[in-house]
Amino acid sequence: MQYKETITLAFSGASGAPYGLRLLEVLLAQQFRVYVLISSAARVVLDTESNIKLSGNEDKATEQLSTLFNAPAGQLQVFGKDNWFSPVASGSAAPKKMVVCPCSAGSVSAIAMGASDNLLERAADVVIKERGQLILVPRETPFSEIHLENMLKLAKLGVTIMPAAPGFYHQPQTINDLVDFMVARILDHLNIEHTLTKRWGYGEGKS
Numbered sequence: 001m002q003y004k005e006t007i008t009l010a011f012s013g014a015s016g017a018p019y020g021l022r023l024l025e026v027l028l029a030q031q032f033r034v035y036v037l038i039s040s041a042a043r044v045v046l047d048t049e050s051n052i053k054l055s056g057n058e059d060k061a062t063e064q065l066s067t068l069f070n071a072p073a074g075q076l077q078v079f080g081k082d083n084w085f086s087p088v089a090s091g092s093a094a095p096k097k098m099v100v101c102p103c104s105a106g107s108v109s110a111i112a113m114g115a116s117d118n119l120l121e122r123a124a125d126v127v128i129k130e131r132g133q134l135i136l137v138p139r140e141t142p143f144s145e146i147h148l149e150n151m152l153k154l155a156k157l158g159v160t161i162m163p164a165a166p167g168f169y170h171q172p173q174t175i176n177d178l179v180d181f182m183v184a185r186i187l188d189h190l191n192i193e194h195t196l197t198k199r200w201g202y203g204e205g206k207s
Contacts, residue, residue: 013041016102
């Protein structure tokens with residue numbers, strides 16, 4: 001099958017797994033190919049917040065998520081944190097777009113410092129050095145001066161910092177409405193059309 005584009009989606013250990021899962025669902029439904037990176041802490045969060053016990057084996061995890069979202073073989077691929085031979089580890093093969101959702105303050109720090117101690121950090125480093133599009137969705141409160149300095153440093157490098165801070169002007173009725181608000185904003189910045197939420201100044205259902 002021919003997919004529109006390949007996008008890297010990473011889950012780090014911050015609270016907010018439903019945001020990342022919903023984004024993954026929408027990307028797959030819109031026929032994007034997705035490379036998924038999941039930190040060890042993120043697996044704990046997925047279990048805690050979404051009752052998803054994701055395997056530490058990348059092939060089994062790929063099968064689990066593909067089944068969950070009814071994705072055909074090859075559309076979704078999970079890469080382990082130490083898989084340095086994966087496409088995302090090299091500028092010659094990595095997708096030009098990457099989203100870390102949710103993004104922990106620790107991951108923000110590591111990415112800002114260019115640590116590259118695991119595949120998630122390396123993949124983000126690759127996108128930055130290749131002048132691609134990197135979106136971080138930090139979920140932390142309050143932000144310390146350290147957090148803010150790290151985010152400012154990344155913003156100056158062209159990284160989009162999009163805290164998980166849903167609005168209420170669309171009159172959300174459910175938690176899913178709040179999740180969709182954030183996912184819609186991420187999709188906007190990826191230049192992906194959607195009808196998840198109404199836009200400011202438009203009637204309900206318009207986008």
